[in-house]
Amino acid sequence: MKRTIIAHAVLAFVLAGPTYAEGDLSRANVIDVAIELGSNDDGMYLKPDNYEFVTGQAYKLVLTNVDEIKHELALNEMGERIFTRKIEIADEKGELVAEIKGNIREVEVGPGKTVEWFIVPVQTTEEPVEITCEIPGHLEAGMRASVMIK
Ligand SMILES: [Cu+2]
Numbered sequence: 001m002k003r004t005i006i007a008h009a010v011l012a013f014v015l016a017g018p019t020y021a022e023g024d025l026s027r028a029n030v031i032d033v034a035i036e037l038g039s040n041d042d043g044m045y046l047k048p049d050n051y052e053f054v055t056g057q058a059y060k061l062v063l064t065n066v067d068e069i070k071h072e073l074a075l076n077e078m079g080e081r082i083f084t085r086k087i088e089i090a091d092e093k094g095e096l097v098a099e100i101k102g103n104i105r106e107v108e109v110g111p112g113k114t115v116e117w118f119i120v121p122v123q124t125t126e127e128p129v130e131i132t133c134e135i136p137g138h139l140e141a142g143m144r145a146s147v148m149i150k
Helices: 002-016 076-081
Strands: 031-040 043-047 050-053 059-065 071-074 082-090 096-100 106-109 114-121 129-132 144-149
Touching: 031 071, 059 071, 059 106, 076 082, 076 129, 076 144, 106 114
Parallel strands: 031 059, 050 144
Antiparallel strands: 031 043, 059 114, 071 106, 071 129, 082 096, 082 114, 129 144
C-alpha cells in the first residue's frame, strides 16, 4: 500500500507537471487510500495496518466496513495534523446522502457501508502515530494501524 501511495504521488506529479491547483491544495490530484475495517479468525483489523502520507497532498480515505458489526476510525494524534475538507456518505445507488464539513476526528461506519473522508495532512509526524477503532474491545482485538506523515 505504501508503495502504491508513493507511486500515485509520483505519477500525479509527472502528470501535473509544474501546474498548480489554482491555489487550492485540497482539490488537486486527490489520491485514494482504501482502508478496510473488519474482523477475521485472528481478531479485528484495519487493513492495511500501515500508511504514509505527505503534507500538502490531498487524499480520499475510503473507509469500508466489511463486517457485520459497526466499526470506527479514530485519527487520535493524526487528527491534529490534518485538515478535513469533507466527509461524503452515499446511498446504495451511489447517490449523495450527506456531505459533512468541519473538524472531524472519528468516523463510525455501519456494517457493510463505505464513507469517504477527504483530508489534507498539514503537519508531519516525528514518529509513527496510531489510528484505531475505539469501540470497546476492538483496539484490544487488533484494530490499529500506524501512520507517518512526511
Ligand atoms: Cu471496530
